[in-house]
Amino acid sequence: MFGTLLAFFAGSVAYFVVNSLLVSMVVGLSTGKAVLPVWQRNSLWILGYDIAASTMALAAAWLYLQFDDGLSRLYFLLFLAPIVGAKHLYARLNHVQHLYDELDHAHDKLELALREQLEMMVKSIEARDPYTSGHSRRVAALSKAIASDLGINGDVLAEIENAALLHDVGKIHAEFAPLLQKEGRLTQEEWEIMKTHATKSAELVGLFSRFQGHVRSCVQSHHERWDGKGYPHGVVGEAIPLGARIIMISDTIDAMTTDRPYRKALTFERVVTELQKYRGSQFDPGVVDVTVNSVTVRRLVSDRAFLAEQTTTRSLALGRVRPALRSQSSFFDAVRVAARDGE
Numbered sequence: 300m301f302g303t304l305l306a307f308f309a310g311s312v313a314y315f316v317v318n319s320l321l322v323s324m325v326v327g328l329s330t331g332k333a334v335l336p337v338w339q340r341n342s343l344w345i346l347g348y349d350i351a352a353s354t355m356a357l358a359a360a361w362l363y364l365q366f367d368d369g370l371s372r373l374y375f376l377l378f379l380a381p382i383v384g385a386k387h388l389y390a391r392l393n394h395v396q397h398l399y400d401e402l403d404h405a406h407d408k409l410e411l412a413l414r415e416q417l418e419m420m421v422k423s424i425e426a427r428d429p430y431t432s433g434h435s436r437r438v439a440a441l442s443k444a445i446a447s448d449l450g451i452n453g454d455v456l457a458e459i460e461n462a463a464l465l466h467d468v469g470k471i472h473a474e475f476a477p478l479l480q481k482e483g484r485l486t487q488e489e490w491e492i493m494k495t496h497a498t499k500s501a502e503l504v505g506l507f508s509r510f511q512g513h514v515r516s517c518v519q520s521h522h523e524r525w526d527g528k529g530y531p532h533g534v535v536g537e538a539i540p541l542g543a544r545i546i547m548i549s550d551t552i553d554a555m556t557t558d559r560p561y562r563k564a565l566t567f568e569r570v571v572t573e574l575q576k577y578r579g580s581q582f583d584p585g586v587v588d589v590t591v592n593s594v595t596v597r598r599l600v601s602d603r604a605f606l607a608e609q610t611t612t613r614s615l616a617l618g619r620v621r622p623a624l625r626s627q628s629s630f631f632d633a634v635r636v637a638a639r640d641g642e
């Protein structure tokens with residue numbers, strides 16, 4: 300009995316290895332790739348399933364031998380019925396999986412289109428204000444670093460990063476163009492116009508359905524102060540969205556640490572002094588404490604190469620993972636594996 304099982308097992312292994320190697324050879328020859336890597340990638344990982352599934356054939360043969368007259372030997376067909384059913388289910392699941400893959404692909408294309416639209420908007424504003432070139436990306440990178448250090452992650456982190464990237468997007472409106480390019484200080488009247496950019500930015504951001512909630516409110520409030528003396532609504536303390544409080548600090552850090560027409564970039568130490576000076580009045584004290592102690596923020600400010608690395612298009616958190624589709628895929632993967640075992 301043991302000898303029979305061993306022989307069967309050896310036969311199964313030999314069959315699947317030779318079969319999959321021959322298929323890999325054909326694939327390799329037709330695609331110009333080495334046979335062994337093709338075999339490893341496509342066949343090696345499922346070899347275990349195939350060999351395990353072959354025990355079903357052994358069970359069917361055993362059942363066939365349990366009956367000695369002609370007609371009752373056909374009982375083993377009853378054993379095959381669920382296997383045929385599992386095979387059918389497996390084919391259906393493959394089809395559904397394929398549909399989900401197509402949805403994922405369509406989602407990826409939409410993400411790319413959205414990313415390109417946002418890139419265009421950010422670049423349009425920066426083209427109007429040459430002194431702040433790269434400002435939005437740097438504020439996005441700094442906000443992400445501060446938010447991470449505050450323990451924020453997942454979709455909320457991505458939303459804060461997106462809000463930071465788009466915080467000044469309303470400056471694309473024509474009325475801001477002369478103000479952005481003005482050399483001297485703004486008059487009171489001009490300053491009042493400039494202050495409307497927070498609301499204008501929020502309106503534009505709200506045109507994207509996925510940004511209408513949290514992202515929009517962070518953009519709307521990015522000039523609100525902790526003590527309620529900010530704009531546009533004079534919101535106080537924790538009533539200001541946390542993302543907006545983070546962006547307010549990141550915005551200040553970037554403004555201080557980049558060259559301006561009227562002064563050179565300041566050091567991070569000067570920034571720390573400034574943040575601590577206005578801790579509890581302009582800035583959220585908790586966010587200030589995290590920011591001044593953040594290794595990543597310090598590195599972003601002092602290491603331009605690192606900053607550039609953190610602000611490439613790829614790093615922008617515009618492509619949210621599709622949780623529903625991904626979890627469905629995992630489910631179907633699991634069922635498929637189970638179905639394979641039953642083949």
Ligand SMILES: [Fe+2]
Pocket residue numbers: 466467496497521522
């Ligand atoms: Fe702003």
